[in-house]
Amino acid sequence: MQIIDTNVSLSRWPLRRLPLDETPELVARLRRYGVVQAWAGSFDGLLHKDIAGVNLRLAADCRKHGNGLLVPFGSVNPTLPDWEDDVRRCHEEYQMPGIRLHPSYHGYQLDDARFAHLLELAAERKLVVQITLTMEDERMQHPLLRVPHVDTKPLLEMAGTRPDVPIVLLNAFRSVRAEQAAALASAGNIYFEIAMLEGVGGVGKLLQKVPIDRLLFGSHAPLFIFESALEKLRESALHGRILKGLCTDNARRLHP
Amino acid sequence: MTDIKHMEARTAEHRPTGQGVTRRESLRIGAVGALSASLQLTRRSWAEAGSGNREADATEPVRTTTGETRIWDGHTHLASIRGEKPADRMAQLIEYADRMRIERLVVFMGWPFAYDPSPDQFRRQNDQVLAAIHDWPDRVLGYAYVNPNHIDHSLEEMQRCIVRGPMVGIKLWVAKRCNDSALDPIVQRATELQIPIYQHTWLKITGNLPGESTPSDLAELASRHPRATLLCGHAGGDWELGIRTVRPFKNILLEVAGGDPTAGFVEMAVRELGAERVIYGSDAGGRSFASQLAKVEAAGITDREKKLILGVNLRRLLSPIFKTKGLKS
Numbered sequence: 070m071q072i073i074d075t076n077v078s079l080s081r082w083p084l085r086r087l088p089l090d091e092t093p094e095l096v097a098r099l100r101r102y103g104v105v106q107a108w109a110g111s112f113d114g115l116l117h118k119d120i121a122g123v124n125l126r127l128a129a130d131c132r133k134h135g136n137g138l139l140v141p142f143g144s145v146n147p148t149l150p151d152w153e154d155d156v157r158r159c160h161e162e163y164q165m166p167g168i169r170l171h172p173s174y175h176g177y178q179l180d181d182a183r184f185a186h187l188l189e190l191a192a193e194r195k196l197v198v199q200i201t202l203t204m205e206d207e208r209m210q211h212p213l214l215r216v217p218h219v220d221t222k223p224l225l226e227m228a229g230t231r232p233d234v235p236i237v238l239l240n241a242f243r244s245v246r247a248e249q250a251a252a253l254a255s256a257g258n259i260y261f262e263i264a265m266l267e268g269v270g271g272v273g274k275l276l277q278k279v280p281i282d283r284l285l286f287g288s289h290a291p292l293f294i295f296e297s298a299l300e301k302l303r304e305s306a307l308h309g310r311i312l313k314g315l316c317t318d319n320a321r322r323l324h325p
Numbered sequence: 326m327t328d329i330k331h332m333e334a335r336t337a338e339h340r341p342t343g344q345g346v347t348r349r350e351s352l353r354i355g356a357v358g359a360l361s362a363s364l365q366l367t368r369r370s371w372a373e374a375g376s377g378n379r380e381a382d383a384t385e386p387v388r389t390t391t392g393e394t395r396i397w398d399g400h401t402h403l404a405s406i407r408g409e410k411p412a413d414r415m416a417q418l419i420e421y422a423d424r425m426r427i428e429r430l431v432v433f434m435g436w437p438f439a440y441d442p443s444p445d446q447f448r449r450q451n452d453q454v455l456a457a458i459h460d461w462p463d464r465v466l467g468y469a470y471v472n473p474n475h476i477d478h479s480l481e482e483m484q485r486c487i488v489r490g491p492m493v494g495i496k497l498w499v500a501k502r503c504n505d506s507a508l509d510p511i512v513q514r515a516t517e518l519q520i521p522i523y524q525h526t527w528l529k530i531t532g533n534l535p536g537e538s539t540p541s542d543l544a545e546l547a548s549r550h551p552r553a554t555l556l557c558g559h560a561g562g563d564w565e566l567g568i569r570t571v572r573p574f575k576n577i578l579l580e581v582a583g584g585d586p587t588a589g590f591v592e593m594a595v596r597e598l599g600a601e602r603v604i605y606g607s608d609a610g611g612r613s614f615a616s617q618l619a620k621v622e623a624a625g626i627t628d629r630e631k632k633l634i635l636g637v638n639l640r641r642l643l644s645p646i647f648k649t650k651g652l653k654s
């Protein structure tokens with residue numbers, strides 16, 4: 070069974086050292102479980118202002134340690150001066166298939182005109198756009214770093230107008246209920262991964278509401294334990310076309 | 326309480342799909358052995374399949390623990406699962422537990438959840454749990470849900486559910502902060518009965534409920550009752566603080582259920598408290614068995630430590646009441 074993990078991050082989580090925050094160790098763990106591709110952003114993208122430097126290091130780390138496994142998704146912060154050039158560099162200089170956004174860490178909402186413009190640029194360059202809705206449980210955030218969940222409501226209207234941009238919502242299920250996910254999936258070209266999906270048999274239950282072709286495998290490693298996402302497949306007794314769709318095929322359609 | 330015939334009937338009904346061994350066989354030969362047997366030893370683990378490019382099935386084990394790890398889940402609920410009757414809900418929970426090779430489930434509280442239940446409400450919820458235990462005597466254990474705002478009724482309920490009934494512990498939730506002296510009679514009685522007290526704790530930056538305990542509240546209670554066995558539910562949520570808070574209180578064990586599967590949690594707990602003081606629980610159905618088991622199974626600790634957390638510690642805590650009741654663990 071091959072897996073494409075659409076939600077990993079490199080470098081350092083700002084608030085804690087993690088068992089797998091050295092890239093070679095993360096890569097070894099992913100390989101052990103049959104991960105053939107991991108879409109990697111950078112924790113540095115959350116708070117660093119020098120996003121160009123963040124993406125340069127991310128691309129270099131993926132090349133150096135990934136041996137084809139790590140696929141960089143550069144961070145873009147559309148509130149920074151000349152952010153459009155970060156999009157250009159991600160695409161032209163590093164040949165990234167997509168970019169990763171952290172709207173709540175960067176202080177804008179999805180009804181912001183800059184976000185709409187960003188989607189335009191992504192469409193022109195055929196980039197996948199990942200939006201991280203949250204990084205951690207809001208109840209245990211650092212008192213000086215209380216970051217809200219991204220509100221997805223604006224996407225319900227916008228996404229329909231941009232069928233040319235695949236939008237992957239990362240860590241969606243802390244704040245997005247299955248019914249809302251279903252509405253988002255039918256509104257536009259929107260995908261979800263399972264890292265923050267909870268509830269016993271959660272994936273199986275989600276599949277009763279959200280079409281399988283919109284679900285991707287994601288672990289949120291190394292902040293989350295990779296095996297958590299993996300064990301969910303077994304808990305829901307997934308098999309055959311459903312399992313393969315979730316673990317590989319759906320992601321491959323976005324980044325062949 | 327052991328009712329083998331009853332259990333085998335159940336087992337046949339609830340044989341996990343695609344597995345060629347019954348659950349009883351699986352318990353006898355051990356979880357990993359059973360899985361191998363059920364897969365007729367023809368398939369390799371995911372890890373091997375990943376490195377060897379051979380197709381494997383996703384329902385194969387990804388377990389990092391080795392040998393016959395007997396997993397007891399110290400924290401599950403009948404809520405967050407659909408079903409008219411306790412039996413319907415319990416059957417579903419057992420089916421998921423079978424998939425994850427969990428041998429026993431501690432269940433507490435019925436449905437619907439009530440923050441400050443009246444005596445009638447907590448009795449009704451305990452009745453739901455009693456029904457689940459009745460149907461699955463070898464798989465399900467129960468803690469009695471009581472409310473310190475109703476002390477006399479709570480003590481009566483302990484008598485009904487634990488002394489005269491099959492339950493083996495106490496669950497306290499969010500009706501009253503646990504540093505309150507109102508809890509003392511409940512804790513004293515539990516200490517006499519040699520049963521554990523599971524106290525929900527959370528330290529929320531977003532604000533606790535009025536009656537919701539923090540790990541510091543539990544520490545106060547522990548210092549008043551050094552002979553009581555107290556479980557710090559959810560490790561206080563904010564586990565980096567929860568672990569430090571309970572560290573000096575040797576009669577508090579840390580329970581890891583019900584928070585995100587954040588890497589490094591169990592490693593820190595073992596480093597600071599020792600594995601003997603850490604207990605696995607899931608908080609299923611609200612949480613997934615998968616995410617919560619992964620906290621322990623994927624942790625960078627020894628297999629011996631994993632075994633302690635996944636079952637040995639809970640069996641040790643329950644051994645006095647098991648002995649009293651003539652139960653086998």
Ligand SMILES: [Zn+2]
Nearest residue numbers: 400402583608
């Ligand atoms: Zn619970």
